Amino acid sequence: MDLRQPLTVGAAPYPFSFDPAETALVVIDMQRDFLEPGGFGESLGNDVGQLRKVIDPLRAVLAACRVAGMTVIHTREGHLPDLSDCPPAKLLRGSPRARIGDPGPKGRILVRGEDGHDIIEELYPAPGEPVIDKPGKGAFYATDFGDLLVSHGIRKLVVTGVTTEVCVHTTVREANDRGYECLVLSDCVGSYFPEFQRAGLEMIAAQGGIFGWTAPSEAFLAALAGTSAASQPR
Numbered sequence: 001m002d003l004r005q006p007l008t009v010g011a012a013p014y015p016f017s018f019d020p021a022e023t024a025l026v027v028i029d030m031q032r033d034f035l036e037p038g039g040f041g042e043s044l045g046n047d048v049g050q051l052r053k054v055i056d057p058l059r060a061v062l063a064a065c066r067v068a069g070m071t072v073i074h075t076r077e078g079h080l081p082d083l084s085d086c087p088p089a090k091l092l093r094g095s096p097r098a099r100i101g102d103p104g105p106k107g108r109i110l111v112r113g114e115d116g117h118d119i120i121e122e123l124y125p126a127p128g129e130p131v132i133d134k135p136g137k138g139a140f141y142a143t144d145f146g147d148l149l150v151s152h153g154i155r156k157l158v159v160t161g162v163t164t165e166v167c168v169h170t171t172v173r174e175a176n177d178r179g180y181e182c183l184v185l186s187d188c189v190g191s192y193f194p195e196f197q198r199a200g201l202e203m204i205a206a207q208g209g210i211f212g213w214t215a216p217s218e219a220f221l222a223a224l225a226g227t228s229a230a231s232q233p234r
């Protein structure tokens, strides 16, 4: 495929054009701690089952982006073993019996290097794909994500992962303020709360695309494959 060819995705609020050579797929926090029982997500009182529907569509997008030769960047939310990068205000939230750093079924909750902190098998990074370890919700805060985008010549982001209204939104807002154009794939982002999923997606594309664009993965995949289905209005 010619990576310099601009492609167009049928998206809200209007079509999203991108050059795959200047666009990164960002996969946010697809970690066991959020998607499997016993981790951070569940310790905050959430039903982790809600997030698992993202896995299959995101797996297809990840495969297609790899075939197209696009930059793929993964993130993980988590903290140093001594928790020195975890603000006390964050540490004190959630169940008192299962806080960040406490032992869980997959190791210490949301601590780097533990089993639960790592990315689920289905979406595991390929060799050479950067993994950004972040202490906050946004991918830019206290990481080298911004420098990585600049060094790779990236101008646009295709954003996926969990959760829609927390780490996905925070990252999209940070990116938007830094001048990046973001397409959020609606079935490749997930929330523990269906109403937040719907509102979170609507907020991105509202007001003429105040934070970016949204589209189903099918439209993005069609654009990448160069088929006419890519530019159907949604």
Ligand code: TIU
Pocket (backbone or CB within 6 Å): 028, 029, 034, 041, 044, 077, 137, 162, 163, 164, 166, 167, 168, 192
């Ligand atoms: N709680 C919740 O919805 N999300 C997070 O704490 N982190 C991310 O979204 N990754």
